[in-house]
Amino acid sequence: MEKLFLAADLGGTNLRMAAVDSVGTIVSRNRMSTPSDGKQEDIVSAILSVIAEFRRELAGKFDLAAFGAAMPAIVNSQAGIILRSPNLPELNDLDFEARFTRELGIPVVLENDANAAAVGERWKGAAKGVRNSIHVTLGTGVGGGIIIDGTLVRGIDGTAGEIGHIAVEPEGYPCGCGSQGCVEQYASATAIVRIAKELMPLHPETELHSSLELTPLDVFEAGMKGDRLSLEVFRVSGTYLGIALGGLVNVLNPEAIVIGGGVAAGWDLFIEPLQSEILRRAFQHPGERVKLMRSELGDDAGILGAAFLASQKIKA
Amino acid sequence: MEKLFLAADLGGTNLRMAAVDSVGTIVSRNRMSTPSDGKQEDIVSAILSVIAEFRRELAGKFDLAAFGAAMPAIVNSQAGIILRSPNLPELNDLDFEARFTRELGIPVVLENDANAAAVGERWKGAAKGVRNSIHVTLGTGVGGGIIIDGTLVRGIDGTAGEIGHIAVEPEGYPCGCGSQGCVEQYASATAIVRIAKELMPLHPETELHSSLELTPLDVFEAGMKGDRLSLEVFRVSGTYLGIALGGLVNVLNPEAIVIGGGVAAGWDLFIEPLQSEILRRAFQHPGERVKLMRSELGDDAGILGAAFLASQKIKA
Incomplete structure (x- = not known):
């Protein structure tokens, strides 16, 4: 059977x-x-x-x-x-x-x-056939998974993969994990809304002002129409994510980084700052080598x- | 034969x-x-x-x-x-x-x-029998090597392991690699001398003032005698190293971190700030789990x- x-x-x-x-x-x-x-x-x-x-x-x-x-x-x-x-x-x-x-x-x-x-994603999605990859899930938080030589890295107790809790700003925004400045505080859905609100006073021209219950989707849609505040929010997010991933590229020399989760819908707005920050942070060879891919399995x-x-x- | x-x-x-x-x-x-x-x-x-x-x-x-x-x-x-x-x-x-x-x-x-x-170190030294470990070499620069399931992580081209080039201060000191704020700029022998010189104006009491050609050993020896500037230098170094390693503990959940290289001689002065920063940055379970060990093979x-x-x- x-x-x-x-x-x-x-x-x-x-x-x-x-x-x-x-x-x-x-x-x-x-x-x-x-x-x-x-x-x-x-x-x-x-x-x-x-x-x-x-x-x-x-x-x-x-x-x-x-x-x-x-x-x-x-x-x-x-x-x-x-x-x-x-x-x-x-x-x-x-x-x-x-x-x-x-x-x-x-x-x-x-x-x-x-x-x-x-x-x-390695079995049936974007990372099929890739032996070394980093998976990033951009949702309410920032999750991650590391594949090395085709196998999920679990660590000694199986808690490995928490790339959302790499510090990218040592004295940065407090994180629920007890640390501060974790990349989750800059690149998650929650963070996108928070950063938009923080930057609003600098952008009186933004159309986001009118939103009562601001969502990451609002920020994305405004950005696609050219709203400068929204573009800045995704630039900040992509840059901080690039700081964390640039370091991991140096440490792991992966073939691919697969990005999924709800915020991956904002791909068109964060991919350029993300890519250029990885190139700025990582060594030349591994930085140019790693492919940024979007999750295929949702x-x-x-x-x-x-x-x-x-x-x-x-x-x- | x-x-x-x-x-x-x-x-x-x-x-x-x-x-x-x-x-x-x-x-x-x-x-x-x-x-x-x-x-x-x-x-x-x-x-x-x-x-x-x-x-x-x-x-x-x-x-x-x-x-x-x-x-x-x-x-x-x-x-x-x-x-x-x-x-x-x-x-x-x-x-x-x-x-x-x-x-x-x-x-x-x-x-x-x-x-x-x-x-x-895994074969004959401190990490004998350890299946998941991070090796850190604190020398002129900061080098690293990652062991997962008993095997060296090489990545897709074999450039993996460069933990010295994780950014710990996004707009920090420029690094020879082209990025800035890499942990190498805070925890290497070179960095210890630079930080000592940077902090001297704040510490008129230091005995290091008289040194013409300051070495990391001078800073260490003064610190062991209680020199406040020297203790501060190793505190800063240990803390920044802890930011990088705390993130890696979340990502890799290793059993041990082995620290070698010339600067490891300063162990007594940096181990406390390093340990406490790892505990502050990492999740509780993997943070408490990981053992900090000194290289045995020199x-x-x-x-x-x-x-x-x-x-x-x-x-x-």
């Missing part, structure tokens, strides 16, 4: 799940709102109920062989434990792998969502990466 | 060479001044003459099976080509591997000296690493 792999993207708003075959085709999908009553057990039950539906739907036709989950949290992926989940703090310290292995009777793997996205990068990691788990 | 591996540390001042056995014992050593007439051929000939001496000495007893060379340069270690050698610019663009393979008739491997030191780290890489070359 053909093997399928269950994969989940466990966000603060939605639980998105899929059953994926061994070559990366999504055979079935499901989603539900993440229970928001703050109870760990309710989230676990919600995940189990979606998996039960997959089992009913696919039983007899496919063997659901392993389960991979990606989530926006600091996870010990070696042990399968959630260390710190800022969006769903009720999941802090959950021994995810042990719990779901016990419930499901199949191998389970847990990974940070940006790390999973890096794996997904929201499915994490799910496909989780499915791939699940498929690896039964091989290991 | 027992195999030995020729290893070289090709510095701007001295060519240090050794014949090393398969378990890392140095069987024989040799050194000579690096020819300084600016002619590439004279350096190549000097290396070949030292190797000829080893062959005379060891012939009939050992099989000299491969040659590994470490040098303070940006090298394409995949292709074995010297890209940019700041200290010996006459070696720029030398196809080292092809040339020495032809001359010697044995496999040849070329590596950056800090990368080789990382390999050496000047032999690069030579032993080059020998190890040579031994790997005949296995590959």
Whole structure:
């Protein structure tokens, strides 16, 4: 019977799940709102109920062989434990792998969502065939995943990949992580709105003044129409991201940097300052060598990466 | 016949060479001044003459099976080509591997000296048995080498490991690499002397005032006697190094950071600010996890690493 792999993207708003075959085709999908009553057990039950539906739907036709989950949290992926989940703090310290292995009777793997996205893009997206790459997810925060010699870098406890928390301004804006001046404070969706508001007094001509609830999309759309404040915001963001990535290019000499997440929609406005800052910061050879690419899988990068990691788990 | 591996540390001042056995014992050593007439051929000939001496000495007893060379340069270690050698610019663009393979008739491997030191410390030094580590060489410049899952990270062209060129102060001191604010400008031997001179006007009490030709050792020795300027210099250096390493701890989640090079002699003066800055910058779990260690092999780290890489070359 053909093997399928269950994969989940466990966000603060939605639980998105899929059953994926061994070559990366999504055979079935499901989603539900993440229970928001703050109870760990309710989230676990919600995940189990979606998996039960997959089992009913696919039983007899496919063997659901392993389960991979990606989530926006600091996870010990070696042990399968959630260390710190800022969006769903009720999941802090959950021994995810042990719990779901016990419930499901199949191998389970847990990974940070940006790390999973890096794996997904290498498997089925922009980084196919690339052996050394850096994946950047520009969303509410800035996530990352590092692929070296074709393998996700997990580090000694599996917390590796947090490129959003490289300091680019030593005494810069305070970060939720406890440090300050992290690149997340300059290149995330949240940062784009904050920087726009900070720079507004210098740009009385901006059309953004009128916005009550400013979104990154507003800043992007105004920028595409030539709004000078909005262009400056993306220039600042791209430049700071370039400082962090230029350093990583020197350290890792990657073939490609893949950029995904919601803010990647602003590609046309940040790619030039980003590229020129990488060239300014990195040594000539690795700086000219690295290709900047846009994510191809969008929201499915994490799910496909989780499915791939699940498929690896039964091989290991 | 027992195999030995020729290893070289090709510095701007001295060519240090050794014949090393398969378990890392140095069987024989040799050194000579690096020819300084600016002619590439004279350096190549000097290396070949030292190797000829080893062959005379060891012939009939050992099989000299491969040659590994470490040098303070940006090298394409995949292709074995010297890209940019700041200290010996006459070696720029030398196809080292092809040339020495032809001359010697044995496999040849070329590596950056800090990368080789990382390999050496993992083989026979402080990082023995450590699977994920960052090696930092604090010398005239700041070099580095990254070990992931027991293997040196070389990147797509073999230029990886340049942690000295992570920007820690975006508009900071200009760096020879073309960027500015690189950690090399704050934590190298050169930087320690520069920072001491910059801060002197603020410290009329310092005993360093009288020094004509200030060296990093002067600053260290004064600091050990409680000189406030000297303590401040090492605090600044350690802090900036901590900004760079804190970011790398978030990205790589290493088990250990090994610090070598001449400036490592100042360990007692910079280790506290370095450690506390890493804890401030890195996430809690990886920050508390990583062990700071002092290099155990000193000047032999690069030579032993080059020998190890040579031994790997005949296995590959």
